[in-house]
Amino acid sequence: MISWKLPWLLLLLAAVPAWVLWRKRRLLSEAASFPPLQFGEVASRSRGGWGWLLGLEGALLALSVLTLAGPMEVEEVQLFDEDGIDLALVLDVSASMQAADFPPNRLEVLKKLSTELVRRSAGNRVGVYAFAAICVTQAPFTTDTQAVVDLIDSISYESVDHYRVGGTAVGDALLMASSAMLELREPGRDQVVLLVTDGESHLGADPLLAARFLREKGMRLYVVGIGQDEPVPVWVNGKPLPGDAGKQLTTRLNDTQLKQIAAQAGGTYFRADSNDVLGRIFDEITRLEHKPLQVQGAQVEHSLRAYGAMGLVLLVALWLALDGLWLRRPLR
Structure with a gap:
């Protein structure tokens, strides 16, 4: 127009x-007629x-x-005023996440579903934290969906030095993510932590105290326990990962502590023992945290x-x- x-x-x-x-x-x-100034043929053009x-x-x-x-x-044009949330993805990358009960392994399935969750969370500020015995900021809080997806895709077993120190520090990871969100807190904006892990916490801060901290700060917590009841062998790059006494490391889900963490934070616990179940859990969390869009011309x-x-x-x-x-x- x-x-x-x-x-x-x-x-x-x-x-x-x-x-x-x-x-x-x-x-x-302004035109004036003048006679020829000399004899000769007048130009015909x-x-x-x-x-x-x-x-x-x-x-x-x-x-x-x-x-x-x-x-x-x-x-x-249409402008979308998105009433988003702050979403912290706290992802376990410990050695046990290499178990193949979720083909090809737990970590790769988790990465795939996490990227889908981020893509469906337009308008949200998303931060990603990878942890084992230590916790690292994989992606600072941002609304740049593609950047977060690329950083999740770059997560690997080598993201954390497992050979220097092993174990799982759930409490440290929760405190690190929640502290980062507190610095960005805006009035009226919900803040959510999604913890995905397959094991109990062995190191660092008490995860129950960390969960209580989240509750006191008004943050919601979703805990997803990934794994099965039966022990599953762990393979890294096609080779068995040695555990205690030189035997191959095995892992199983003991979700007693994970349930206590969710209850302490007033949150929700989900158990995933297969790819399909984990996918349905992520779908449910997406719907729980979905915010309506206000469209303006x-x-x-x-x-x-x-x-x-x-x-x-x-x-x-x-x-x-x-x-x-x-x-x-x-x-x-």
């Missing part, structure tokens, strides 16, 4: 025909072109008026004056060529 910044200037277009007629009369009145000159001048005047009137292309204006200016330059060049190189050149 075309609109105008100064539409009242378009009234000047009515004066263009009158100006062209006045210019024609002026040119004719007709000078002509005055009609084209007047047409160019009229077009120049009209285009000048149109350009000054400020033509604009108006585009109707808006207009975006794109000025077209630059095109008018380019047209004026072209017409002036044609006018100069016609008047100076054709009409006023000497007869031969």
Whole structure:
């Protein structure tokens, strides 16, 4: 849709025909007949072109008026005012997450579902924390969905040095994520922590105290226990991971402590023992934290004056060529 910044200037277009007629009369009145200055054959070539000159001048005047009137292309757009949340994904990357009861392993399945969750959380500020014995900030809180997805995809077994220190520090991870959210807290904006782990906490802060801290700060906690009741062997890069006494490490889900953590925070505990169940849990969490979108209409204006200016330059060049190189050149 075309609109105008100064539409009242378009009234000047009515004066263009009158100006062209006045210019024609002026040119004719200035013409004078002179006899040949010497004997000889009069050039047969007709000078002509005055009609084209007047047409160019009229077009120049009209285009000048149109350009000054400020033509604009108006585009109707929809703005989405998203009432989002702060969402911290606290993901266990300990050695036991290499177990293959979730093909190809628990960590890869968790990464895939986490990226889907982030993509469906448009408008939310999302931060990602990877932990084992220590906790690292994988992605600081941001609304840049693609950046968070790329950083989740880069998580691997090597993200944490398992050979120097092993174990799982759930309490440290919860405190690190919640402290980061407190620094970003805005009135009326919900803050949610999603903890996904397959084991009990062996190191660091007491996870029950960390859960109580979340509750006191008004944060919601979802805990997802991933694993099965039966022991599952752990493989890393196709090789058995050694455990105690040189035997291959096995892992099983003991969710007693995870249930206590969720209860202490006033949150919800989910148990996932297969890919399908874990996917359904993430779907449910997405629906729980979904916020309605408020859609508002808006207009975006794109000025077209630059095109008018380019047209004026072209017409002036044609006018100069016609008047100076054709009409006023000497007869031969």
